[in-house]
Amino acid sequence: MNENTTVRDAVEQEYRWGFVTPIEQDTFSKGLSEEVVRMISAKKQEPDFMLEWRLAALRHWLKQTEPNWASVHHPPIDYQDMSYFSAPKKALKDLSEVDPELLRTYEKLGIPLAEREALAGVAVDAVFDSVSVATTFKDKLASLGIIFCSFSEALREHPELVRQYLGSVVPHTDNFFASLNSAVFSDGSFVYVPKGVRCPMELSTYFRINARSTGQFERTLIIADEGAHVSYLEGCTAPMRDENQLHAAVVELIALKDASIKYSTVQNWYPGDKQGRGGIYNFVTKRGECRGDNAHISWTQVETGSAITWKYPSCILRGDNSVGEFYSVAVTRNVQQADTGTKMIHIGKNTRSTVISKGISAGHGSNAYRGLIKVLPGADHARNYTQCDSLLMGAECAAHTFPYIEVRNPTAQVEHEASTGKIGEDQLFYLKSRGLSGEDALNMIVNGFCKEVFKNLPMEFAVEAQKLLSVSLEGAIG
């Protein structure tokens, strides 16, 4: 393998999801103000409490400045130069009303929407720009008391649940991007799994940014009531454009006593071209709270897209014996930047957390792991194990690790392991000398590197993630 060809080829391959759907859209004019927030809320016929919450968030946001501590660089974002709402023009009631153009889009993306996908056994909520276009399997889930719908619908049908839990993990004052999201979020997914119910299928949301000059601000709220179990997956893509688009989502997970939530992300937003023009700024706040004893929250993420990724899926381990997990694969190539990691906040006794982070950098990509392990005084016998491994491909990429550890309880046990390695010429040659092509050899090595993370993904998505990774690194060796 020649390193120069590695870098050049890794840089030159194409993004395959970059098409635009020609569809009539209702898009707000650019700019952000109280009026815009009121318009969004009115458009969605929201209850008053929601509008008040949004306005409080906006007022707080106006007083904040953008955080600058992350290991990423970008020109200033003009928040008045983007639109905060965009939706397909036709109002939708069910699948049969979905614009065929939109269905074709999701088909192209391989997202199962129609009934024929019933076999896939995955319930999907699809968010196209700002609104949720379709949710499958709703009836089957409803028979178990499971609510899986768009956020807008949840506000209409279950306002009391939304009101009880919204902002209880990520308050509207949490951080700059979370406040922005709280003010203008347009849709997202809502899940409620009642006491003792084990959700029989994977729930999935697929996010797609289509319109130009729009930001996507979705909000996901998942509640697992006592003893409930749910596994949820989100995927995302966007068209190729030469402008940067902002995606500032918020995800809140609440696991009550004995409940468990598994949240998996396969993020493949448009990363920009090889010079770094265009691409999505993925500034996302994700946090879960193990609110009751023995609760369990697990985050798994495979991040291959976006120009810049800034996200730290975290767990607040409040209940005694609760467990938090974070498994991450982040790939940066061309001039992509990622600053990602997690926070594990140990509050309850005997709380346990595991962090496995795998960063892969190629081209001029920059990849940072940033993690906080915090053990509060009451968290007797808390335990954490953190492992951060970086794999470098080529000579011009970078990997950083920023572990923060704060322990205020002497019985806590915290372990941190880190490694950085270059993709081995020896390994590549060894596999090639057994008849494997250069690409197969590279895929095998990279998949091996990521195995500990992939094994935590639901089976069919693990296969998807491996494919995505191989597409991402296609042509990466000469």
Added chain:
Amino acid sequence: MLYIKNLHVAVEGKPILHGIDLYLRGGEVHAIMGPNGSGKSTLALALAGREGYDVTEGSVNFMGLNLLTMAPEQRAREGLFLAFQYPVEVPGVANVQFLKSALNARRVHQGLPELDAMDFLALVKEQLLQLGLDESLLYRSVNEGFSGGEKKRNEILQMLILAPALAILDETDSGLDIDALKIVAAGVNRLRDPQRAILLITHYQRLLDYIRPDHVHVLDHGRIVRSGGPELAQKLEAQGYGWLDDDLQQTIPGEETRP
């Protein structure tokens, strides 16, 4: 089978091999012996197509093909196999997955159907048994945490499964105790076949007690300075490599080794 003609190889601009001539016919076992730094491993790696081992002169014909224009994976698929002196660890990749991918890459190239998991396992388990390896080895990451002996036996396992036309063993005997050596030698002997050639690269004569070569060549300072039968290996064992230097003063290197 393999016809090496006036092969010159440089590594990072430094000439290592200065005109190697070697001719292996099907069914033959050749041993290449020589002191450390004589260029034995360079020969092995250049034949396998390792990048950075630049052929500056000469030609290599392998079963009618111009070996030197072929990528490492093509050489492997055509039936060239190198058992590494230092087998490489590949974390997270199960040995069984690696073995199966390798075999199927070769089978596809040969126009044969890929083996499914059941047939493959049946094949591999039989070989494991013969090499005295535990089945658990299949599910561990390739060479990761293997003992030195396990690594070498894993190379032989790959060789037996891939059933190459030409097997090159680069110091497979080093670091093996006598029992492991016997097992490895038995594996190699099982592979002996009129359709196959084997090139043993070794520092010691010990391996040749168990795998009897048809021809022995002595490599020194990048040249083949002696060729003969098995008795040459015994002379080396008895007298070391020292006598070659004195002898060399009177011979033109490589002259007597032309096939």
